[in-house]
Amino acid sequence: MDRNLLITGAAGYIGGSILADFITRTTGPFSRANISAAVRSEAQVESLANLGINVVLVDLSDEASVTEVVLRNEIDIVLHTASSHDPNVASYLIKALGQRRKATGNETFFVHTSGSTAFAPEAGWPSGEMKDTDPIFETEKQLAANHPIRLTDIQVIEEGKTQGVTTLIVVAPAVYGRGTGQCKNMSIAFPIFIRSSIKDKLVHQFDKNGNPAAVHISDMTALYGLLVEKILQEEAIPNGEKGYYFAVAHKVYCWDLMQGFAERLHLLGLVAEPKTRTWPSDEMAAESLGVPPFIARVMGTHSTELVPVNAYEVGWRPHWNEKMLLESLGQEIQDVLEVDNIKVAS
Ligand SMILES: NC(=O)c1ccc[n+]([C@@H]2O[C@H](COP(=O)([O-])OP(=O)(O)OC[C@H]3O[C@@H](n4cnc5c(N)ncnc54)[C@H](OP(=O)(O)O)[C@@H]3O)[C@@H](O)[C@H]2O)c1
Structure with a gap:
């Protein structure tokens, strides 16, 4: 079955690099994916215009526009890299995917990008080693107060459950290295x-x-690629409350x-x-x-003392x-x- 995939933040560092990687994957599971890229300015639309994909102009903070974009483009899978810290934006996208699921009867997926600073003792996280297979959701809920990244993660999982949308959360540490997108190729981390x-x-x-934990942008995009491959192949992978993926390659x-x-x-x-x-x-x-x-x-x-287990289970082997x-x-x-x-x- 062909699936329609939307990458948000496609003019950004992480989203742009994921997009650049995905458009080179023309065989295997990716041959069944039609890629759309969400950006928020005309200049960004122009920059992506020659990639041979569907580019949509949308302000993700506007719920009606988000719903319209997801339904009109028949989106089944959203890779959300536009914001780790805005629960509303995540919620709008998941609600729209819920409508799409009801309309087609097919499973829909929301892959969220979270940030590892929320998982550091200096930000109130318990000290000591923690695996992504440990009860992360429960701990995030206990500690949520006023932490925008944690509040967004919780919203993703709870809205996903309400809407019947399958959710995965990729926790990004400091991402480094030159990006490969059309617009922004530098991280903010270093x-x-x-x-x-x-x-x-x-x-x-x-x-x-x-x-802190860190990951090179090429290893980060490789993890997204593996997750999307599993989704396209309809393989069951950890999701919802158990669907955290620490994208931790090493520390520094x-x-x-x-x-x-x-x-x-x-x-x-x-x-x-x-x-x-x-x-x-x-x-x-x-x-x-x-x-x-x-x-x-x-x-x-x-x-951070975050140990990636789920990412390795899906076959991730970071190079850097x-x-x-x-x-x-x-x-x-x-x-x-x-x-x-x-x-x-x-
Ligand atoms: N880079 C890292 O090391 C790192 C580590 C952990 C977590 N994160 C988080 O991961 C997310 C992506 O990081 P990044 O480095 O790729 O950031 P980025 O380069 O700033 O990319 C984000 C993209 O999303 C777009 N965007 C933001 N709000 C939007 C909205 N309301 N509607 C439409 N588009 C919107 C931005 O548009 P404009 O270009 O117009 O601003 C930008 O192109 C961020 O939330 C970041 O905090 C990043």
């Missing part, structure tokens, strides 16, 4: 530290060493990252010293990074590791220089 270092002409780190120490940036930025003449300094206060870090102090501290000091990431920091810097049009004296 470039935010590179930009603040160039602005301050110094590389700063926090007084506590974080050890924040101080190693910052030291790597300091050495490379110094060689380029963009910072004054080849070593790091400690932020004098969270407020100064926040001002330089352009986020609230609490977020700045979580970004720079959080550690911590060593490869640390060796590729020069490329992360080059990407920022290119996007921000910063010239370096040779």
Whole structure:
């Protein structure tokens, strides 16, 4: 049976890279998938126009437009990468998939992109190792209060149950590497530290060493590819309350990252010293990074102990590791220089 697949956030870093990967898959299970891409500006529609897929212009925060797009394009599967933290947008998409399921009698699927910062002790998550097969949903419910990512995950699972839509939640850690989409090819995860270092002409780190989880964008898109393959082949995979997929390839120490940036930025003449300094206060870090102090501290000091089991069960074998990431920091810097049009004296 042919299935119609919609990727939201298709002009973004993760969504654009998934789209670029999926359009190369013309054989096997993907030959049964018709791909649509959701974007929110005319310029983005134009950028994707030559890909030979259906591009839809939609503001996902408008429920009527979302319903119309899903029903008119007969969408059976949504890969949602436009927002990890807006429960309403997720809810509109799932309700529309529920209508589509009722109209056709066929199973519909919602694959959500969540974020691992919600699963760090620094953000109130219990410390200690946790597998994606552990009771994550129950823990998210106990701890939900005012955490937009957790509230959205809960909404996804509960709305999915109400609407009879099968839901999966991919938990993205810090994603790095050059994206392959048509529009935005840089993550926010590490470039935010590179930009603040160039602005301050110094590389700063926090007084506590974080050890967050990470994944290269190519490994991230490979996981989405595997999940969609399973859906297209009608294979039963963990879903709903048990359908969490930690996209954790490895971890990385924040101080190693910052030291790597300091050495490379110094060689380029963009910072004054080849070593790091400690932020004098969270407020100064926040001002330089352009986020609230609490977020700045979580970004720079959080550690996660998330163990991917479900992802490996579906066959995921990430290629990138911590060593490869640390060796590729020069490329992360080059990407920022290119996007921000910063010239370096040779
Ligand atoms: N990158 C990471 O390391 C990482 C890690 C964990 C979680 N996440 C989360 O995963 C999601 C995707 O990340 P990303 O790095 O791919 O972000 P991104 O590059 O900003 O992509 C998001 C895309 O969604 C579009 N979008 C947002 N709201 C929309 C709306 N109401 N209607 C239509 N389109 C909308 C954006 O449009 P515009 O281009 O017009 O803004 C953008 O193209 C984000 O929620 C992010 O917080 C990312």
